[in-house]
Amino acid sequence: MKLALALSALLMLVYTVLIDGLNYTTSSTSSSSGPKICVLSDCNYFSTSNVCGRYGSSNLCKRFNNSCLLRYEGCVSSVAYTTVSLSMCSGISVGTRRRCASSLREKDFDNEY
Numbered sequence: 855m856k857l858a859l860a861l862s863a864l865l866m867l868v869y870t871v872l873i874d875g876l877n878y879t880t881s882s883t884s885s886s887s888g889p890k891i892c893v894l895s896d897c898n899y900f901s902t903s904n905v906c907g908r909y910g911s912s913n914l915c916k917r918f919n920n921s922c923l924l925r926y927e928g929c930v931s932s933v934a935y936t937t938v939s940l941s942m943c944s945g946i947s948v949g950t951r952r953r954c955a956s957s958l959r960e961k962d963f964d965n966e967y
Contacts, residue, residue, distance in 0.1 A: 892929035897922035906943035907935030
């Protein structure tokens with residue numbers, strides 16, 4: 855009796871996972887290509903060598919703990935990040951996306967006029 859009950863519970867769990875998984879993949883993917891799989895090799899996710907990434911072609915930058923996280927974000931996001939100079943993320947804390955710092959300083963503009 856206990857074996858039948860355990861088997862029924864296991865079958866119900868498998869059925870629920872399969873149905874929920876099917877609903878997830880059909881509702882979360884807009885194309886017929888299926889789910890996206892990101893494989894990043896030679897990555898140390900625990901590294902703390904900050905890097906800066908520009909969001910697409912916008913003027914938004916995000917500071918990442920390391921290049922692996924930047925590559926991962928670009929893989930799972932619909933818009934990729936391009937690695938730019940860390941100075942472009944001046945004043946931006948890790949994990950935050952804000953307007954990129956200008957590569958030209960204000961005093962550079964003063965010299966033009």
